Amino acid sequence: RKEVEQDPGPFNVPEGATVAFNCTYSNSASQSFFWYRQDCRKEPKLLMSVYSSGNEDGRFTAQLNRASQYISLLIRDSKLSDSATYLCAVTGGADGLTFGKGTHLIIQP
Amino acid sequence: SAVISQKPSRDICQRGTSLTIQCQVDSQVTMMFWYRQQPGQSLTLIATANQGSEATYESGFVIDKFPISRPNLTFSTLTVSNMSPEDSSIYLCSVRTSGTYTQYFGPGTRLTVL
Numbered sequence: 001r002k003e004v005e006q007d008p009g010p011f012n013v014p015e016g017a018t019v020a021f022n023c024t025y026s027n028s029a030s031q032s033f034f035w036y037r038q039d040c041r042k043e044p045k046l047l048m049s050v051y052s053s054g055n056e057d058g059r060f061t062a063q064l065n066r067a068s069q070y071i072s073l074l075i076r077d078s079k080l081s082d083s084a085t086y087l088c089a090v091t092g093g094a095d096g097l098t099f100g101k102g103t104h105l106i107i108q109p
Numbered sequence: 110s111a112v113i114s115q116k117p118s119r120d121i122c123q124r125g126t127s128l129t130i131q132c133q134v135d136s137q138v139t140m141m142f143w144y145r146q147q148p149g150q151s152l153t154l155i156a157t158a159n160q161g162s163e164a165t166y167e168s169g170f171v172i173d174k175f176p177i178s179r180p181n182l183t184f185s186t187l188t189v190s191n192m193s194p195e196d197s198s199i200y201l202c203s204v205r206t207s208g209t210y211t212q213y214f215g216p217g218t219r220l221t222v223l
Binding site for chain 1: 151
């Protein structure tokens with residue numbers, strides 16, 4: 001089983017719609033969780049950390065379900081500029097992060 | 110967040126040669142890491158660059174192939190040795206400051222090996 005799994009998509013979503021991604025992880029000892037955004041040929045940029053109680057940042061909401069070992073990202077009122085690859089990342093046994101392969105999102109006008 | 114720069118931004122190299130990638134941060138950071146992102150793939154951790162001691166390598170990566178230096182708290186290098194076309198990838202450094210697990214990434218070095 002892969003350590004961090006994501007649906008690669010692509011998700012084709014009309015502008016203004018709400019879209020949600022899930023990411024599952026296998027390491028139950030993981031303590032910290034993140035969503036990164038990666039644009040084509042660019043480095044990943046931190047979108048938000050994911051806290052146990054769930055957290056919201058503008059149109060973005062992240063949630064953690066430790067029992068089922070998944071994290072989710074919800075994007076409301078999607079914009080054309082939201083088109084990107086969304087990577088989830090979790091801490092593992094080492095100090096580094098383990099990344100999923102990413103979910104490709106395309107917002108269509 | 111810290112400002113991170115990498116040099117070179119890209120390079121095209123011949124097989125059998127080596128390339129050293131530099132990562133510079135504008136402030137002292139607790140930890141520095143090196144990742145690889147192969148075409149169409151996600152990021153894979155190569156190693157943790159430890160200041161003043163040998164790097165800690167992940168499974169599948171060895172010091173002879175990817176020697177790493179970290180002489181101080183703001184600078185690190187990764188060398189890709191005896192390159193083959195399979196080493197063609199984007200190499201990214203990342204940093205983490207104390208008190209958090211959040212990592213920030215440099216712009217990456219795009220390496221093509223012919």
